[in-house]
Each structure stands twice: as C-alpha cells, then as structure tokens.
Amino acid sequence: GLSIKTGCSKCFERADAQHRVDEVAARGARYLAEAGIPRRFERASLSDLCTVGENADAYALVQEYLEDLEAKLNAGSGLILCGNIGTGKTHSACHLVRAACEIGRRALFVSLADFLARVRATYGDGAESEDAVMRRFTDPSLLAIDEVRAEVLSEHGRETLFRLINKRYNAGRATLITSNLQPKDLAAAAGAPTVDRLRSGGGKIAVFRGGSNR
Secondary structure, eight states, X not given: OOOOOOOOXXXXXXXXXXXXXXXXHHHHHHHHHXXXXXXXXXXXXXXXXXXXXXXXXXXXXXXXXXXXXHHHHHHTOOEEEEESTTSSHHHHHHHHHHHHHHTTOOEEEEEXXXXXXXXXGGGSTTOOOHXXXXXXXXXXXXXXXXXXXXXXXXXXXXXXXXXXXXXXXXHTOEEEXXXXXXXXXXXXXXXXXXXXXXXXXXXXXXXXXXXXXX
16 A cells, blocks of 8 residues: 655644744844834843842842733833943843844833823824824833933923733733832822832832942
8 A cells, every 4th residue: 555654743843843944033133123222222231231239129129020021021020220321221122022022022122201102193283193102012021111310300290101911910011110210209290100100010129229330
C-alpha cells in the first residue's frame, strides 16, 4: 500500500513554537515603531543608570515591575515615578514601554502636554474627534504619560487627564506616569481620584531623590 511519511511530533512542536516567537518579534517591532519613544531614549535601559545609593529603592520598584511585566499588564497595575529632575524617571519609563513592545504588547509614550494638545486640536472644524484621540490612548496595554506637572494642568486639563485615566482604569489597562512633583503635590496637581486610580491593582510610587544626573 501507499506509505505516507509524516514528521515527528516534536519537530512540529518546535516549528510551531518558533513561529509563535517570530510572530511576537514582528508584532513587537511594529509596536515599538509606533510607541512614540523620543529618539534620545530609544535604547534606554536601567543598566545605563546608577541604581544604587539614594535612589536604590526607586529603581528596585522599577526593576520589580519590569521583571513581572506580563502579569502587571494583565492586572492593569501601573506605576508612578515621581521626584527630583534628572534622576532617571523618563529613562525608566521608556525602558518599560520598549520592554512591553518586545513581549508583543502595544505600548505608548506621550508627554502630558502633547496629549492635552492633541485633545485641544480636536476642537477645530474637520479635526479628528476627541473620542478617537481618547481611544488611541486608552487601547494600549501600557501607557506612559511623561511630565505630569501643575503648569500644564488647568481645571480642564485635570478633568481631561482624569477622563483618560478613568477610561484606562475601567478597561483594566496599566498606566505609568512620571512627574517632578512629590507624591502629596502630585495628588494636589492631578487630583486625588486620578492618583488613586493609578495606584489601583497594586500600583506603587517610586520616589526619586538627589541631584540631576544629566
């Protein structure tokens, strides 16, 4: 009779596993290209920073988040990086965004000022709708909002930021922010309900101290 040779099951399993790895890599490269990471921080890594000394505890929280990234994203657990200027907060946030992309999860980086500007731009005739802008920043598994500061948070700005954070909270999405404010000042500037939602799901606050390393 006709004899049909078939490959071994382990060979098929290895090929299937490699195919999944390749798919994740391709998706990650696409997401990374769309992530909005500034050119200065495209290759940002915690290994570039001095993670000992007065900011050891802050970097330990970032490292903990990184090591448990998949679970943090699945739980919608965020992270607040706040404190003194030039201490590695934006650098750390960009590393986390890149790491999320590399495991095949969509992630975006945006400054608060740029996000609010995009919302304001929807008020013109024929512009993209505000709902569309909100969806763009609600959908990613991880959103990093940089430079949350009082100077750009008018009453309307606080309400717009809260709406975004609340949408992501209700959707179970992880959000991290950076700010040069201390925790109590951040709550006053951004609003206690916003900070409370950012801390949901076990979200922690990493406080950075000391002088600028720039």
